[in-house]
Amino acid sequence: MKLMIAILRKKDCEPVIQALVKDDFRVTRVASTGGFLRQGNVTLLIGTDEDKIESALKIVRTNVEDPDRPEQARATVFVLNVAQFEQL
Amino acid sequence: MKLMIAILRKKDCEPVIQALVKDDFRVTRVASTGGFLRQGNVTLLIGTDEDKIESALKIVRTNVEDPDRPEQARATVFVLNVAQFEQL
Amino acid sequence: MKLMIAILRKKDCEPVIQALVKDDFRVTRVASTGGFLRQGNVTLLIGTDEDKIESALKIVRTNVEDPDRPEQARATVFVLNVAQFEQL
Numbered sequence: 001m002k003l004m005i006a007i008l009r010k011k012d013c014e015p016v017i018q019a020l021v022k023d024d025f026r027v028t029r030v031a032s033t034g035g036f037l038r039q040g041n042v043t044l045l046i047g048t049d050e051d052k053i054e055s056a057l058k059i060v061r062t063n064v065e066d067p068d069r070p071e072q073a074r075a076t077v078f079v080l081n082v083a084q085f086e087q088l
Numbered sequence: 089m090k091l092m093i094a095i096l097r098k099k100d101c102e103p104v105i106q107a108l109v110k111d112d113f114r115v116t117r118v119a120s121t122g123g124f125l126r127q128g129n130v131t132l133l134i135g136t137d138e139d140k141i142e143s144a145l146k147i148v149r150t151n152v153e154d155p156d157r158p159e160q161a162r163a164t165v166f167v168l169n170v171a172q173f174e175q176l
Numbered sequence: 177m178k179l180m181i182a183i184l185r186k187k188d189c190e191p192v193i194q195a196l197v198k199d200d201f202r203v204t205r206v207a208s209t210g211g212f213l214r215q216g217n218v219t220l221l222i223g224t225d226e227d228k229i230e231s232a233l234k235i236v237r238t239n240v241e242d243p244d245r246p247e248q249a250r251a252t253v254f255v256l257n258v259a260q261f262e263q264l
Contacts, residue, residue, distance in 0.1 A: 002259065003093070003166050005179070005221070007204050026164070028095050028131060029121045032221075033205045043204060043221065045093070045120075045131065047166060053260065061264050076202070078179050078223060079260035083090065084141065084167035088149050091181070091254050114252070116183050116219060117209045133181070133208075133219065135254060171178065172229065172255035176237050 001082040002053055004046040007032065008075045012064040013042040016075075019059045020046065053079055089170040090141055092134040095120065096163045100152040101130040104163075107147045108134065141167055177258035178229055180222040183208065184251045188240040189218040192251075195235045196222065229255055 008016055013029065020027050028045040048056055057077060064074040096104055101117065108115050116133040136144055145165060152162040184192055189205065196203050204221040224232055233253060240250040 001166075003168065007221070027122075028129065028164075030118055030131060030206055034203075041204065043206060045095070047164065057262060057264075064264060073263040075262075075264040076223065077260075077262040077264065078177075078258050079262075080168055080179065080256055081259050082166050083169050084165075086145060086163075086165040086167075087161040088145075088152060088163040088165065089254075091256065115210075116217065116252075118206055118219060133183070135252065168256055170254050171257050172253075174233060174251075174253040174255075175249040176233075176240060176251040176253065 001085040002048055002050050003080045003082050004044075004048065004053065004056055005078045005080065006044040006046065006060055006075055007077075008042050008044065008060070008064060010040045010042055012074070013044070015063040016060055017044070019063050020056065023055065023059060025052070025056055047082070047085065089173040090136055090138050091168045091170050092136060092141065092144055093166045093168065094132040094134065094148055094163055095165075096130050096132065096148070096152060098128045098130055100162070101132070103151040104148055105132065107151050108144065111143065111147060113140070113144055135170070135173065177261040178224055178226050179256045179258050180224060180229065180232055181254045181256065182220040182222065182236055182251055183253075184218050184220065184236070184240060186216045186218055188250070189220070191239040192236055193220070195239050196232065199231065199235060201228070201232055223258070223261065
């Protein structure tokens with residue numbers, strides 16, 4: 001089990017969430033702010049099996065627009081190992 | 089040290105937080121939204137020693153109501169290993 | 177790659193964020209609430225190389241004020257290992 005934490009620009013989050021949910025990923029959305037320009041962004045938490053991480057990354061990659069500035073990332077993604085996972 | 093990330097329905101978070109705090113867990117609450125039905129939910133961050141994880145899970149389990157729909161989870165919990173922990 | 181999760185009091189977050197960004201750390205800010213006294217606090221997500229963790233910790237340490245109460249922490253920091261990191 002992995003926990004993917006994806007930080008997206010706000011304008012990209014709707015298509016990304018919709019595409020993830022359509023492919024049966026469970027997504028939790030947290031409102032957040034970029035530190036530098038204080039732009040609103042969105043942090044998604046996505047718990048998934050290790051073998052679906054590439055599929056989730058591909059969904060993110062294909063659903064974010066090009067950056068406004070060349071040095072800007074379209075999305076930043078951290079994948080963490082999950083020591084224990086419980087659905088209660 | 090472990091970091092527990094618990095995603096709860098909004099209506100369950102007050103009893104869960106109160107029970108965790110009563111047992112000396114330190115809890116940070118983040119407002120979040122479920123991706124599918126856009127229901128408000130809550131993401132809790134709970135840092136704790138490994139040997140107290142089961143106790144924290146039990147508190148969550150006993151303080152969430154039954155789901156509204158059979159396929160719905162009452163809570164989703166990720167436990168992560170903490171490489172370094174600092175209280176400044 | 178590491179993911180630092182730093183929970184700060186709200187009043188400390190501006191100087192901490194500014195100092196981190198000045199030193200080229202990328203910071204994502206999430207509004208959060210402490211469980212016990214329901215004080216507004218802030219959760220920062222900071223992705224960074226392992227060899228810059230001490231530098232980031234030092235920035236946090238030197239930019240938070242003394243606690244209001246002796247038993248209160250000025251900041252709580254979790255450092256997590258990142259299994260995979262992508263900037264899209």
